[in-house]
Amino acid sequence: MERVDHLAHERNKSEFDVDAMKIVWAGSPHAFELSDRISKLVASDPGFRKDNRTMLSRKDLFKNTLRKAAYAWKTIVDLHLSEEEAAKLRFYVDEPAYTDLHWGMFVPAIKGQGTDEQQQKWLPLAYKMQIIGCYAQTELGHGSNVQGLETTATFDPQTDEFIIHSPTLTSSKWWPGGLGKVATHAIAYARLIVGGRDYGVNGFIVQLRSLEDHSPLPGITVGDIGMKFGNGAYNTMDNGVLQFDHVRIPRDQMLMRVSQVTREGKYKQSDVPRQLVYGTMVYVRQTIVADASCALSRAVCIATRYSAVRRQFGSQNGGPETQVIDYKTQQSRLFPLLASAYAFRFIGEWLKWLYTDVTQRLQANDFSTLPEAHACTAGLKSLTTTATADGIEECRKLCGGHGYLCSSGLPELFAVYVPACTYEGDNTVLLLQVARFLMKTVSQLGVKKPVGTIGYMTRVDHLMQCRCGVQRAEDWLNPSALLEAFEARAARMSVACAQNLSNFDNPEEGFAELSADLVEAAVAHCQLIIVSKFIEKLQQEIPGKGVKQQLEVLCNIYTLFLLHKHQGDFLSTGCITPKHASLANDQLRSLYSQVRPNAIALVDAFNYTDHFLGSILGCYDGNVYPKLYEAAWEDPLNDSVVPDGYHQYIRPLLKQQIRTARL
């Protein structure tokens, strides 16, 4: 039967070359070809089916994840996939699993913190999955405060070993993904104790389970921490608990790139900064930013397609009702999210570049850009994950009642995504790191020239007193006007915090007292980074009919939406007047009208298969109602017409009502 495209009329309206936009979204023709090929491979293989996840019990769900992970590995090996192709395949399988932590944290931790010899020994085993690793840092009592970890690694010079020990209940490792039921090894973070002295937290490679029968090794107590938020969702992951009872490991299993312990029991610190012990977190935060655009764009794709299908009110002379996407309120909630998905895509690309650059510099012993890389990865991770989690929930509401059905894909997407606001650094704690960086920058103005993302502070005198030159709504389309408003707001908020801090005798006390304001200053700085990198991206040549114009519209929507949402900051710092705010809002409305005919094509450019989207509301052909109707009948509750439990719980009730009625 020929498939009818219910969204064809929408696709015909678009004013740009969608195929060219697909390449911009993917990052390059190569990246597009890779994503396209691997996503179709996964979608066409029944072994990767995922539509029954929310109905399985935890045990069945977990076993099914183990099956899929093994099947994915077999596919990777059988098809001789490259590292890049294998990573894409895991991405499109779209199920949180122990392999995420093995490839995403265990391997990078050994690469980043291990010596050459350690890498040569452990990486080949990890690459072949002959060992499976996790990243065991967080404890029951301490997650954010890494310096507060309690697990100890005490050097025993007699045997040339470390003794890994959990001295208290609160020192139990708690949360590591893959730890609960699968990992054979962990990078465990513990306080390094040598000769009775505490040298702070360091990573150690510790074997947890037998490679023969998977039983925990002597001294290891390990298990899963229990069900998490939502059905299916992150419950495919075995987040675990782990206690060490004087577990001995050879000295050469301490990751020794940053500091070393010699055979004689001497502690040595390399020339590299101690903060490199936190290097894996910087790497993962950068990947999380890139990931935010994927999660948000999925939700936006579902909500946009469904908003074009769904009609309510406004029927004229018995004709069709209005598509809900034509309501200005729907547009003002949806289109900023569409624009954010593109903005996050480009900031993710830029952050990847920054991370590669800092890594190359570190290898050449240039540590100068490390503080900026830490601030950028921490701040952008915080900003993009918060906006994405909120955005997915908004997309659910944009889909009305049907958005609440699991078959919309949105409840599960939200439940899987929302812990990103907590893991890899609580979002508020991370913004406070950005604030520290900002306060340090302001305090050193005139002594040290700010560069990179903080370079705007060199013009602080101008930014403290400049006046917005916008006179008509269209003036807000001028990138210089937008940039200056965002720079002035960020600079003024940071300087105000620094001035308030100087009123405290004890800076740490002042920092704690003013922390809510400091977080807002950090948000302003991070929003400026995203806006400025989007504007920079548009200064490049972008091929394809109408592609650049669409991106300009999205960039302006993203920027003016932020200005509108945070107009309190812009007004109270005197960067703009109420008249400017009102003109920005007028311009925003006009931009929504420009994006409207292109909305469906802009989400088609994400090139998601129906399998990956996992949503009846977001399916490519827009044939929503028959699919919703069919899916309802597939629910196990509809296996029988009369439900189990009828005779026990319903019939006696009804009988009782009959007796009462007769009385």
Ligand SMILES: CC/C=C\C/C=C\C/C=C\CCCC(=O)SCCNC(=O)CCNC(=O)[C@H](O)C(C)(C)COP(=O)(O)OP(=O)(O)OC[C@H]1O[C@@H](n2cnc3c(N)ncnc32)[C@H](O)[C@@H]1OP(=O)(O)O
């Ligand atoms: C492909 C996908 C890949 C993989 C992922 C797969 C699945 C994802 C799912 C789940 C994964 C989740 C994994 C985890 O959650 S692992 C655990 C993560 N834990 C955290 O993030 C803890 C957060 N806490 C911290 O990072 C730190 O404790 C802190 C908040 C930064 C404070 O540290 P502290 O030592 O006390 O630091 P300060 O005194 O504040 O700062 C000292 C000094 O160091 C600088 N600094 C801090 N951190 C870093 C860093 N990471 N890099 C560089 N520099 C850093 C800080 O700025 C300060 O500098 P000064 O110049 O001011 O001295």
Ligand SMILES: Cc1cc2nc3c(=O)[nH]c(=O)nc-3n(C[C@H](O)[C@H](O)[C@H](O)COP(=O)(O)OP(=O)(O)OC[C@H]3O[C@@H](n4cnc5c(N)ncnc54)[C@H](O)[C@@H]3O)c2cc1C
């Ligand atoms: C799904 C999931 C997967 C995870 N996977 C792993 C893993 O693989 N490996 C691993 O080691 N860990 C993992 N974690 C743990 C995770 O990294 C921590 O939960 C995270 O770092 C937050 O720490 P916390 O739980 O201690 O929060 P807390 O620090 O206890 O936060 C509680 C509240 O206190 C606030 N707060 C804390 N400190 C401050 C402060 N200084 N100033 C102001 N407010 C503050 C926070 O903002 C938050 O509102 C995972 C967590 C989750 C949810």
